[in-house]
Amino acid sequence: MNRTKWNDKMSAAIPDEEFFYLVTLLHIVTPDKLASTNAQNNQIMEFCKNSGIGIKEYLPYNKTHMEWKEHFGSKWPILKARKDEFDPKKILSPGQKIFNN
Structure with missing residues (x-):
């Protein structure tokens, strides 16, 4: 692609x-x-x-914040900015541990 x-x-x-x-x-x-x-x-x-x-991976099974950060790579800053803007208290989707250290 x-x-x-x-x-x-x-x-x-x-x-x-x-x-x-x-x-x-x-x-x-x-x-x-x-x-x-x-x-x-x-x-x-x-x-x-x-x-x-x-x-x-399409559906990764990452266990840590750092694994998620590595998975999203160069898109991490924009993804984090969106999370900070639309879910500043980080109450949505806590189980994946994408944004909680």
């Missing part, structure tokens, strides 16, 4: 490269295979990170 075709006003997290690819892995998972599928996904993500491949 060409980054210039994206509206920078959207808060969708995309890599900072000029051109990037969208790759999806869709698994059919039964409850007994959930742990091994999650482990495989984590291996893929770790490989990409260690190889310097700029990646963004």
Whole structure:
């Protein structure tokens, strides 16, 4: 995809490269295979990170404020400014820990 075709006003997290690819892995998972599928996904993500491949998950499961900040990358300042403007008390969506340290 060409980054210039994206509206920078959207808060969708995309890599900072000029051109990037969208790759999806869709698994059919039964409850007994959930742990091994999650482990495989984590291996893929770790490989990409260690190889310097700029990646963004569609539905990330980030556990910390810093992981969210890294996920949004260059869009973090605008996302934070919007949060400060429209939810200054940070009462909306506290469970994701995006804005609470």
